Amino acid sequence: MLNQQPHLDRVFHALADPARRAMLERLGRGPAPVTELARPLPMSLPAAMQHLSVLEEAGLVRTEKIGRVRTCAIDPRALSRAEQWINARRIEWERRLDRLGDYLETLQSPKETDDDPE
Amino acid sequence: MLNQQPHLDRVFHALADPARRAMLERLGRGPAPVTELARPLPMSLPAAMQHLSVLEEAGLVRTEKIGRVRTCAIDPRALSRAEQWINARRIEWERRLDRLGDYLETLQSPKETDDDPE
DNA sequence: CTGATACTAAAGCACTTGCTTTACCAATTG
DNA sequence: CAATTGGTAAAGCAAGTGCTTTAGTATCAG
Numbered sequence: 001m002l003n004q005q006p007h008l009d010r011v012f013h014a015l016a017d018p019a020r021r022a023m024l025e026r027l028g029r030g031p032a033p034v035t036e037l038a039r040p041l042p043m044s045l046p047a048a049m050q051h052l053s054v055l056e057e058a059g060l061v062r063t064e065k066i067g068r069v070r071t072c073a074i075d076p077r078a079l080s081r082a083e084q085w086i087n088a089r090r091i092e093w094e095r096r097l098d099r100l101g102d103y104l105e106t107l108q109s110p111k112e113t114d115d116d117p118e
Numbered sequence: 119m120l121n122q123q124p125h126l127d128r129v130f131h132a133l134a135d136p137a138r139r140a141m142l143e144r145l146g147r148g149p150a151p152v153t154e155l156a157r158p159l160p161m162s163l164p165a166a167m168q169h170l171s172v173l174e175e176a177g178l179v180r181t182e183k184i185g186r187v188r189t190c191a192i193d194p195r196a197l198s199r200a201e202q203w204i205n206a207r208r209i210e211w212e213r214r215l216d217r218l219g220d221y222l223e224t225l226q227s228p229k230e231t232d233d234d235p236e
Numbered sequence: 237c238t239g240a241t242a243c244t245a246a247a248g249c250a251c252t253t254g255c256t257t258t259a260c261c262a263a264t265t266g
Numbered sequence: 267c268a269a270t271t272g273g274t275a276a277a278g279c280a281a282g283t284g285c286t287t288t289a290g291t292a293t294c295a296g
Contacts, residue, residue, distance in 0.1 A: 008134075009135070016131035018126075028214065029210075043255070045274095047256075068262060069263090070272080079208060085133075087201070096148065151242080153241085163243075183243085185292090185294075186241070
């Protein structure tokens with residue numbers, strides 16, 4: 001019943017780590033090889049590689065190895081799904097808050113009782 | 119150097135679990151007591167409580183206990199920070215893709231060479 | 237009062253994460 | 267060729283997660 005969206009799990013989990021967000025922010029300025037992504041991070045290269053593979057499995061990053069250099073680039077499509085989920089929630093919540101406001105107003109000037117009083 | 123935004127860590131981590139997203143979706147339709155949030159989930163009540171406290175520590179949910187019932191409600195502000203981060207990345211990436219497009223066009227019709235060839 | 241309801245606290249445990257180190261291969265450089 | 271560079275594979279380990287069960291406490295209903 002749960003988890004119809006394992007993709008969202010992976011994307012949000014990938015975004016929940018500062019090292020991975022730093023990688024994405026760097027990649028926002030253009031593609032980069034693995035070593036360059038790893039350099040600013042306070043960890044070993046294999047550790048950075050593991051973060052990178054989390055980003056890749058979430059679909060946020062695509063990589064291609066040419067010669068001995070693996071070049072990494074962002075894939076914006078994965079992020080848009082996460083954005084859509086957040087957006088849907090926010091719209092829903094704002095609408096509800098509006099209806100709550102309406103309801104409170106009907107309490108102020110009681111003409112007819114409406115439904116959805118919670 | 120990393121982790122200037124532990125708040126983002128917590129929000130994205132909270133969103134990375136389907137049980138917690140289900141709770142948020144339910145709360146989008148209005149406040150609810152703990153038991154109602156837990157009922158559809160395939161786990162014990164204490165387990166659901168632990169998920170709830172993750173949401174609360176991320177600032178996504180506020181709760182108030184009246185009598186023996188703890189009522190939970192969403193707090194949209196926490197989510198907007200996450201949305202802003204995603205938005206910033208997407209705008210950055212789209213701008214970069216546009217510039218890449220421009221660059222490719224200048225290659226097609228070479229009049230003047232611009233900077234930022236990456 | 238008695239019993240049921242709604243939560244909460246705590247301990248325990250299998251499993252997963254997030255690194256590390258070591259060792260290694262393949263591509264390039266001199 | 268030998269040495270260096272860029273990346274990978276694998277093992278190991280401390281710490282954290284995600285549940286469970288058990289055992290409560292406080293509140294409400296009758």
